Amino acid sequence: MEPRRSTAIRRRALLAGFTLCAVLVAKPSSAIDIYADPEVMVQNGTTEILRCTFKSNQVVSSATSVTWSFQSSQPDNQFFKAPYVIFYFSNGMGFPGQDEFKERVRFIGDINKRDVSLQLSPAQFSDNGTFFCDVKNPPDVTGTPARTELRVVLRESGSKMMLIVGGVCAALALLVLIAVSACVVMRLRHKRHEYEGAR
Numbered sequence: 001m002e003p004r005r006s007t008a009i010r011r012r013a014l015l016a017g018f019t020l021c022a023v024l025v026a027k028p029s030s031a032i033d034i035y036a037d038p039e040v041m042v043q044n045g046t047t048e049i050l051r052c053t054f055k056s057n058q059v060v061s062s063a064t065s066v067t068w069s070f071q072s073s074q075p076d077n078q079f080f081k082a083p084y085v086i087f088y089f090s091n092g093m094g095f096p097g098q099d100e101f102k103e104r105v106r107f108i109g110d111i112n113k114r115d116v117s118l119q120l121s122p123a124q125f126s127d128n129g130t131f132f133c134d135v136k137n138p139p140d141v142t143g144t145p146a147r148t149e150l151r152v153v154l155r156e157s158g159s160k161m162m163l164i165v166g167g168v169c170a171a172l173a174l175l176v177l178i179a180v181s182a183c184v185v186m187r188l189r190h191k192r193h194e195y196e197g198a199r
């Protein structure tokens with residue numbers, strides 16, 4: 001009876017071990033994870049940095065590639081129908097895509113730090129749309145491109161200036177108020193001392 005029981009236990013333990021092994025081995029090799037800011041607002045004529053980073057268990061090599069694409073949100077735009085490649089990075093070199101972006105995009109990431117950010121300067125209204133950041137880090141090639149919705153808004157230098165001037169004026173007024181009240185308090189104290197001295 002006893003030996004039989006221990007055999008059953010041993011068999012069960014073995015089975016559990018096998019199951020664990022099978023689960024660990026069969027676990028799909030981790031895919032590449034790509035991250036970008038979901039939504040970014042930029043004023044026309046200014047510099048925008050499209051941030052993008054990735055995570056991968058594989059080492060970064062010269063085979064690692066980055067593809068930045070753009071799809072416009074305006075139906076009358078030439079890049080409306082599908083995402084168009086605007087920048088490609090591979091083998092340590094960057095290659096601009098569409099002419100529209102050629103002079104305005106610059107790779108500012110550091111592939112070894114898994115940063116593949118792109119600078120767009122100056123941003124213009126036609127850049128309103130979605131930017132896709134895709135990274136392949138062979139053999140890690142299965143990942144979903146990260147996307148950033150870029151909203152290009154009117155640069156309102158006038159109202160911003162007013163806001164700054166208003167803020168500075170308010171701060172100055174507050175300082176004057178504090179100084180005046182300090183003077184009043186000191187004078188009151190002084191007067192009281194005079195009375196006390198006269199008594």
Ligand SMILES: *[C@@H]1O[C@H](CO)[C@@H](O)[C@H](O)[C@H]1NC(C)=O
Pocket residue numbers: 044045046154155
């Ligand atoms: C932003 O767009 C407005 C309207 O088209 C234009 O007047 C202004 O000059 C632009 N600003 C820059 C910095 O390009």
Ligand SMILES: *[C@@H]1O[C@H](CO)[C@@H](O)[C@H](O)[C@H]1NC(C)=O
Pocket residue numbers: 073074125128129151152153
């Ligand atoms: C940018 O796109 C958004 C929605 O996709 C739209 O509401 C906005 O008017 C667009 N801006 C310009 C300047 O085209």
